[in-house]
Amino acid sequence: MSAILPPSNRLWWKQPIDKVEWAWIAIAFVWGMVMFAMMVYWHVYGNQNLSNEAYKTTPELFAAKAEKFIAENTIRTETEQAIPVVKVPAGGDGYLIARLWAWYPILELEKGQTYKIHLSSMDYNHGFSLQPVNINIQVIPGYEHVVRMTPTKEGTYAIVCNEYCGIGHHSMLGRIYVK
């Protein structure tokens, strides 16, 4: 009789399903398949796919690679802390360290060029949140994530940390220049 009593028809599984219900199930199913196809389609034809390239690493290894990159490509320093501004070679590799509580160094990119940006954390989880573009990528200690990025507009961009990483989380702001 009702949902709180045993089904009145003992053989409920033999009851035919109404056309309208079938139609709705079919719509839901087809829509699920469309959404599935969209993700695959975007991998083939879309221009915004998160890179699959990632390696296990350690903070020491990653920091060493990043320091080498910084030493070779720094063009100036900025702010009182003298944070290096590093020009990533066009089409080349750039390194971005996430640590308590800074993104290091400042990267300088050129519009329309494609870069391989290596991301990793020295300590906790951090969140790479590029603003105002609004691209958000998880940064995890022990993993080096190689993300290919092509800036489409010039400007000064902020990297907000959007994974909680302790008391200084809100002050973890980085910078990317696109010329």
Place this chain on the structure above:
Amino acid sequence: MASTYRTCPVSGLQFENHAEKLMRWNAVAGVLWLLVGGITALLVILTRWPAIKLLPADQFYLILTAHGIDMLILWILFFEMAVLYFASSTLLRCRLAAPRIAWLGFWLMAIGGIVTNIAIFQGESSVMFTSYVPMQAAPHFYLGIILVAVGALLGVAVFFGTLVVAKRDRTYQGSLPLVTFGALTAAIIATFTILAGAGILLPTFLWSVGLIKEIDAQLYRMVWWGLGHSSQQINVAAHVSVWYLTAAVIFGAKPLSEKVSRFAFLLYILFLQLASAHHLLSDPGMSAEWKVLNTSYFMYFAVMASMIHGFTVPGAIEAAQRRKGYTNGLFEWLRKAPWGNPVFSGMFISLVSFGFLGGISGVVLGTEQINMLMHNTFYVPGHFHTTVVTGTTLAFMAITYLLVPVLFQRQMILPKLCQIQPYLFGISMSVLGLVMMGAGTLGVSRRHWDMAFSGAPFQYEWPGAAYLMMGFTGIFGVLAVIGGGLWILLVVGSLLFGKKLDGGKVSTRPTPIPDQSQAASAVAHGSEHVGVPGTVVLALLLFVCFVLYYFVNWKYLSEVWLLS
């Protein structure tokens, strides 16, 4: 103590004494956690409101950790235990299996909850409820959660045992009622979930006391979300069961098709386990193939299940109303529904808000590439406040208006306020969810104390619209807290001061459920098939919103930097 059975004179429901007491205690414990969670909610919202920014950073993160644990884990779990005992012992009219174990479970959960809260308020465990390693909390933070999990597992075992008792004692004939079946799916998912939880929390506890050296940060996230995501499926299965229960009690609604509704519950079990992937879509350590597979096939079957329930619940109500003669036009059945009855209004707002806001936003958020636009932004808590709050919490609040007279034998006090409470809470929380999603779409981070980035080496100025959204977040958040607080006040007030109601006859033997197939054959021809055109229109409206919003987000995505 031997079992006795009380038949409620109002509802005809039959309560076994052990189950009844356990339901009361679990429900009351849940309400107390909701109270603590509500106070933390107020502090969180007043801090995130940029114009107020109440707490300093350390206290904000502490309070936010408490908010997540006390709401998502403790309030919900305790209430769900009551739901499980209700769906088994009460609906099947049998004794509760092993009440001592159920009490052990209750106390383990209570003590565990208190231990974890002590850890949080001591200040060394502000790690959020997700407690991602390698950020470390005090050992008793994890220990408390483990105790809660073990306690919940015992409660689930008692639920299973009670189903066996009912079968053996033949207190019902045929198949389980749909609501019990839904609770059964919740319990099965809970079993898996808690085991996944053990798989991650035990090592993490050992790590916190120094017995394990290191836990891989990516592996932790993967296994943790096996717990964290699946437990949301418990909530969905539980609140969908409560929707069916409400429809049955208020309207005498029967499922459009037992087969379809049960099949949809079954899909939850089969596929929701695997959907934890959608929390890792912007992580480095998983391949795109793994992400697409786990978020599409598997998740979309679960989405399909929710879409089915979203159709069959209002459909069942519409059919019942039309049988009663509300057949004019598309929506007379809905217009003439008891909007002044908080059990119904709360349930219906829960259904609509969960479907239109929580459901759509969740699927969009769970799309592999689109996730990059929202991952860890304020969009995420915006989304789940329209699932676990306007969905689960509001459904539980609504059914409580029924439980207070029936289970606690008290009349609700201040009926006028009871009438407006679901609207106040449901609508303000829905708007809160929406404006949080709005802020997240503009990039604003979740779990973030300061939109002005004080102390940072640079400046970044959020767009004015983001501040506007955060201002709305503050206003509607405060309204939601008032709505939630009002519910607690009404419930606790009624338990203490409500007029005592007649409990009904007590007997030493259960009265079995009459054989439904006989009862049915007598009336079978009166309940011929009726169409549900109004529900069809609502469902199509949902579908159109869904499709539009989904593709709008692909459009947004196509405008950001190129990534590969």
